[in-house]
Amino acid sequence: MTPLLSVRHLRKSYGALAVTDDVSLDVAPGELHAIIGPNGAGKTTLIHQLSGAARSDGGEIRLAGENITRLGMVARVRRGLARSFQITSLLDGFSVLDNVALAVQARSGSSFRFLRPVAGDRRLNGEAMAALDRVGLADRAGRRAGSLSHGEKRQLELAVALATGARLLLLDEPLAGTGPEESARLVGLLRDLKATHTLVLIEHDMAAVFALADRMSVLVYGRVIASGPPDAVRADPAVRAAYLGEEAA
Amino acid sequence: MSAGASLPVARIEAAPPRRPGARIALLLALVALALVPVLASGIGAPFLIVTATRILIFAIAALSLDLVLGYGAMVSFGHAAYVGLGAYAVAILSAHGIHDLLVQSAAALVVCALFALVTGAISLRTRGVYFIMITLAFGQMAFFFMVSLSAYGGDDGVSLDHRSRVLGARLIEGDVALFYLALGVLAVVFVALRLLVASRFGRVLRGIRENAVRMEAIGFPAFPYQLTAYVVAGAIAGLAGVLLANQAEFVSPAYMSWQRSGELIVMVVLGGMGTLVGAVAGAAALIAVEEGLAHFSEHWRLGLGLMLVLLVLLARGGIAGLTARLRGGRAA
Ligand SMILES: Nc1ncnc2c1ncn2[C@@H]1O[C@H](COP(=O)(O)OP(=O)(O)OP(=O)(O)O)[C@@H](O)[C@H]1O
Ligand SMILES: [Mg+2]
Numbered sequence: 036m037t038p039l040l041s042v043r044h045l046r047k048s049y050g051a052l053a054v055t056d057d058v059s060l061d062v063a064p065g066e067l068h069a070i071i072g073p074n075g076a077g078k079t080t081l082i083h084q085l086s087g088a089a090r091s092d093g094g095e096i097r098l099a100g101e102n103i104t105r106l107g108m109v110a111r112v113r114r115g116l117a118r119s120f121q122i123t124s125l126l127d128g129f130s131v132l133d134n135v136a137l138a139v140q141a142r143s144g145s146s147f148r149f150l151r152p153v154a155g156d157r158r159l160n161g162e163a164m165a166a167l168d169r170v171g172l173a174d175r176a177g178r179r180a181g182s183l184s185h186g187e188k189r190q191l192e193l194a195v196a197l198a199t200g201a202r203l204l205l206l207d208e209p210l211a212g213t214g215p216e217e218s219a220r221l222v223g224l225l226r227d228l229k230a231t232h233t234l235v236l237i238e239h240d241m242a243a244v245f246a247l248a249d250r251m252s253v254l255v256y257g258r259v260i261a262s263g264p265p266d267a268v269r270a271d272p273a274v275r276a277a278y279l280g281e282e283a284a
Numbered sequence: 285m286s287a288g289a290s291l292p293v294a295r296i297e298a299a300p301p302r303r304p305g306a307r308i309a310l311l312l313a314l315v316a317l318a319l320v321p322v323l324a325s326g327i328g329a330p331f332l333i334v335t336a337t338r339i340l341i342f343a344i345a346a347l348s349l350d351l352v353l354g355y356g357a358m359v360s361f362g363h364a365a366y367v368g369l370g371a372y373a374v375a376i377l378s379a380h381g382i383h384d385l386l387v388q389s390a391a392a393l394v395v396c397a398l399f400a401l402v403t404g405a406i407s408l409r410t411r412g413v414y415f416i417m418i419t420l421a422f423g424q425m426a427f428f429f430m431v432s433l434s435a436y437g438g439d440d441g442v443s444l445d446h447r448s449r450v451l452g453a454r455l456i457e458g459d460v461a462l463f464y465l466a467l468g469v470l471a472v473v474f475v476a477l478r479l480l481v482a483s484r485f486g487r488v489l490r491g492i493r494e495n496a497v498r499m500e501a502i503g504f505p506a507f508p509y510q511l512t513a514y515v516v517a518g519a520i521a522g523l524a525g526v527l528l529a530n531q532a533e534f535v536s537p538a539y540m541s542w543q544r545s546g547e548l549i550v551m552v553v554l555g556g557m558g559t560l561v562g563a564v565a566g567a568a569a570l571i572a573v574e575e576g577l578a579h580f581s582e583h584w585r586l587g588l589g590l591m592l593v594l595l596v597l598l599a600r601g602g603i604a605g606l607t608a609r610l611r612g613g614r615a616a
Contacts, residue, residue, distance in 0.1 A: 086501070112503040120501075126494045137491055140484060141503035147512065148484045156484075199502050 037100055039064045039203055039233050040085070040116075045094035047077075047084055047257075054080045056257035058094070062203070062250075067225075067234040069244045069265075072254035078237045079121055081254070082207045085235070086118040087111045098203065112141070117201035119192040121208045121237075127181030131172060131191060134180050135163035138198035166198040170224055186217030193224060203233045210240050222246065245269070253277075310474075310561075317467055321460045333459050334531070335575050340466035341527045343567035344473050346551040347560060348520035353549065354558035355481055356513040357493035358408070361416045362423025363548050366396045366518045368540030370525020372430060375442050375535040379435075385448035385456070385526070392522035399426070400518025404511050423545055430537040441536020448530055456530060466527050470564075473520055477560055480516075489513055493558075550588075554595060556602025565603040 038061035047055040054077040062068045072078050083089035085096060087108035096104045098116055106114075126134050136159045140146060143159065153159070167173045170190040175183060180191060189209055196204050209225065210218045222243050228234060229247065238244050244251065245265050252262040253274050261271040268274055317340075324332040349363045373392035382388070403422040410418055436442050447456050456462045480486050491499045492506045499506065529535045538544070547570060555566025570588070577587050595602065601609075 088497075088501075107505070108500050109503050109505045112501065118501055120498075124495060124498045124501075126491055126498060128494050129491070133487070137487060137499075137504075138502040140487070144484075146484045146488045146504070146509070149486075150479045150483055152479070152482045153484045153487050154482065195498075195502060 038062055039099055041097040043095045046092045048092055054257050058259055060252050064233055066249045067229050067247055069236045069248035069251040070254055071244055076254040077257040078254055079207055082205050085205055112199055115202045117196045117199040118205040119196045121211055123188045125180045129180055131178050131180050132163055132176040135166050135194050135198045136160055138195045139163050142200045166194045170194040186213045205235045207237045321463055333463050337463045337466050337531050339568045339571045340470045341524050342571055343564040344470050345521050345524035346548055346563040346567040347473055347477055348517040349548045350552045350563040351513055352517045353552050355489050356510050359416050361420040361545050364544035365423040365426040365540045366521030367525040369396050370522035371529035371535040371539050374526050374529035376436055378444055383449045385450050388448055389526050392526045393519045396522030397515050397519045400515040404514035408507055408510055427537050427540045444533045554602055556604030559604040562602050562604030
């Protein structure tokens with residue numbers, strides 16, 4: 036089967052620092068591919084490159100066979116690749132519903148329409164509510180996004196990514212900063228998303244990663260030092276030495 | 285789950301408020317404004333009609349700037365250029381024997397939209413303070429271009445022989461008629477912008493103001509939406525210029541000076557950015573203060589400065605924010 040996402044020899048440097056150093060990986064349709072690595076390994080930078088937020092210095096990114104390396108973020112979203120943010124990035128002054136409805140609006144019809152009020156648009160709001168329902172935020176629809184708890188904001192990030200209609204979601208530490216209870220809820224949510232979406236998941240929470248991942252890659256100093264099923268990666272001596280070893284010690 | 289779920293949810297968002305009373309209040313305000321000429325003549329102060337007309341005209345210009353500044357998050361420091369271009373559309377066409385208001389207005393709309401399209405497309409390549417500087421530079425360019433046009437008065441400006449004609453008729457030769465024309469244009473612009481900011485387009489524009497990175501990540505590039513708002517605003521400001529030329533029966537490059545652009549910004553900020561009512565209130569306040577204080581002292585700008593400082597300290601959100609808070613609500 037052709038991979039949904041295929042990355043070959045991807046590179047990026049900030050000055051002399053090689054932040055993404057010859058990264059290659061494949062993500063099969065329907066797979067949850069986790070990317071782990073210590074702080075500063077270059078995980079977020081990789082997400083920036085994959086989503087089009089940052090330009091790559093070299094290498095190639097293919098989505099369902101199409102070369103998207105030179106496309107911008109908007110073009111990639113339209114092709115079905117969406118991302119969430121490590122640091123929550125929402126429209127804080129908008130309602131929870133409108134945050135999601137805008138993501139629906141982006142893929143349904145022109146937004147160069149100037150006269151009809153959009154707030155009551157049933158189709159946009161209906162699809163937005165479906166996404167909110169799925170992440171368990173339906174009862175928060177009318178709240179201001181900025182007034183949500185941290186865990187709820189993480190849920191909203193996921194609802195927005197879902198509402199873009201993308202089939203491949205790049206999730207940058209969706210559990211970041213959440214407490215045990217919130218984190219358990221989000222892990223359940225990610226398991227549910229797995230059924231319908233291909234996911235690239237960056238996460239520091241090892242319990243969550245090993246519970247969810249079909250395959251995983253370990254990034255250290257911008258290099259993939261191991262890639263494969265979780266058990267194989269866990270047993271990999273290089274990984275134990277370079278990364279997991281820190282925790283085993 | 286928490287008890288919050290069962291509480292009535294407050295819809296607080298960056299959209300214009302949809303209070304049921306808002307439409308009635310606006311209608312009442314329109315009726316009250318329509319009575320101004322009657323009252324002014326009644327109390328034997330017809331000069332107030334002129335002041336009121338100037339307020340209406342600058343309210344139109346301030347509304348258009350609010351679309352750019354308040355809703356589009358683009359701090360344009362060259363907005364007076366569009367007012368000036370609109371005014372010169374009247375002066376230049378008149379000088380060539382074309383006195384029809386509709387033709388002049390159409391010319392003003394086209395010229396301003398084009399100028400906004402070209403300069404906006406360039407300016408929007410920059411951000412923050414560079415955007416301010418480059419819009420200022422384009423404004424100054426327009427200013428010095430008109431200064432150099434000696435055929436149309438150059439630095440001194442040019443007087444109109446008479447006001448524009450409507451299909452050959454001297455419909456707005458009188459001050460009262462011009463007042464009602466300005467009021468009509470203001471009402472149409474106000475309603476149109478109210479619809480616009482609540483539309484699909486308006487929601488995208490407000491989203492970009494709030495978080496451009498987030499908007500791009502869901503598929504909305506800022507550029508085309510901001511540029512469209514910039515062009516629409518430029519065209520509307522051009523209409524204000526057409527009215528201003530007719531009101532003063534005189535046009536000069538001073539209309540496009542950076543001080544004028546600054547005053548428009550003050551109107552919008554004074555009234556409360558991103559609230560259409562605020563832009564109108566800000567224009568009214570500034571023109572009233574300008575013409576009021578100017579009677580007492582040539583240092584009226586000092587008084588204005590003090591007022592601004594007080595407003596910033598006491599009333600974030602401008603006049604609109606202050607009145608909302610006095611009513612016990614919140615700034616929209
Ligand atoms: N815009 C930038 N300019 C210069 N250096 C950068 C930039 N962005 C990231 N870096 C550097 O690149 C390296 C990788 O950063 P990145 O944020 O991708 O790491 P990460 O794996 O996501 O870390 P974390 O686990 O803390 O989120 C770090 O050393 C960081 O300082
Ligand atoms: Mg990171």
